[in-house]
Amino acid sequence: MKVKICGVTTPADAGLAVDLGADFIGLNFYRPSPRWIDVDEAAHIRRRIGDRARAVGIFVDPTREELDTIDRKVGLDYIQFSGDESPGLVAEFSDRAIRVRRVGGATPDAIPEEDCWAVLIDRAHAHLYGGSGESWDYAAAAELVRSPAGDGEPRRLFIAGGVRPGNVAEVAAAVPGAYAVDTCSGVESAPGRKDRGKLERLFANLRAGAAR
Numbered sequence: 001m002k003v004k005i006c007g008v009t010t011p012a013d014a015g016l017a018v019d020l021g022a023d024f025i026g027l028n029f030y031r032p033s034p035r036w037i038d039v040d041e042a043a044h045i046r047r048r049i050g051d052r053a054r055a056v057g058i059f060v061d062p063t064r065e066e067l068d069t070i071d072r073k074v075g076l077d078y079i080q081f082s083g084d085e086s087p088g089l090v091a092e093f094s095d096r097a098i099r100v101r102r103v104g105g106a107t108p109d110a111i112p113e114e115d116c117w118a119v120l121i122d123r124a125h126a127h128l129y130g131g132s133g134e135s136w137d138y139a140a141a142a143e144l145v146r147s148p149a150g151d152g153e154p155r156r157l158f159i160a161g162g163v164r165p166g167n168v169a170e171v172a173a174a175v176p177g178a179y180a181v182d183t184c185s186g187v188e189s190a191p192g193r194k195d196r197g198k199l200e201r202l203f204a205n206l207r208a209g210a211a212r
Contacts, residue, residue: 001172002180003206004056004158005199007035009192011048016196018053020203023180025053026080029070030060034191035184042074056080056098064089080120091115098158103136119144120182123161135162138174145177158182165201169209181206 005017006026014025027042028035037045046055054077057070061083071079080098081090090097097116103123121141123134138159145154156179163171164186171181187202189195 001178001206001210003203004160004180004182005187005194006056006058006160006182006184007033007188007192008045008194009035009037009041011041011045013194014045014048014053017194017199018049020199022053024056024078024182025049026056026058026182026184027074027076028058029062029066030058030082039070039073042070046075054078058082059085061085078117081116087114103140118156118158118179120158120160122182135167138171141175141178145175154179156180160184162186165198165205168202168206169212172206172209 002023003021004024004026005022007028008014008017008025017025025045027037027045029042030036042055042057049055055074056078057074057076058080059067059082062085067079070076078096078098079093080100082100090099091114094115095117098118098120099114099116100120100122103121121144123136141157141159145157154177157175157177158180159171159175159178160182163181163183168181168183172178183202185191187194187198189198
């Protein structure tokens, strides 16, 4: 199972996460977020991780000009649509779009279909667009991995919301076949500041769980 470390704000944190095994680094371009990052610093992080991990731009209802400008200047690998973006906009980036769907206490039986590379399931929050640290019934997402077209190809599913060192192995086991786990506040000492000890435990616990 792959790992996405989201809300990274410094090259040092990005380098540490990738050294420990992160496959994706999330860069937040939603200004109200405490993990917002400017384009120049994001580009610095992108250069720091090189080809060792993939850079994911996190957006909430961006203008097309904003999206295109940041995408070009930073050199993003994937675009995460975390707001109420239109299916048409998402489809324009279909081969590298990660579409966020939020749930309450449990996951719905189905999620709306869109033309995207992957779907990220997160816990719904009254005010936040992610990073709340609130867990949910992860096992309820197991059926969502199945191909919506019934062609045998599993859906790429990112599991987010309350993922942290203490439960990452259980989350992975609860959703067999999920493509990745996604964590943000679960590995922080403060918003936007990753904690070395928590990152180390997250990867150690995930690997230990996979070995069982």
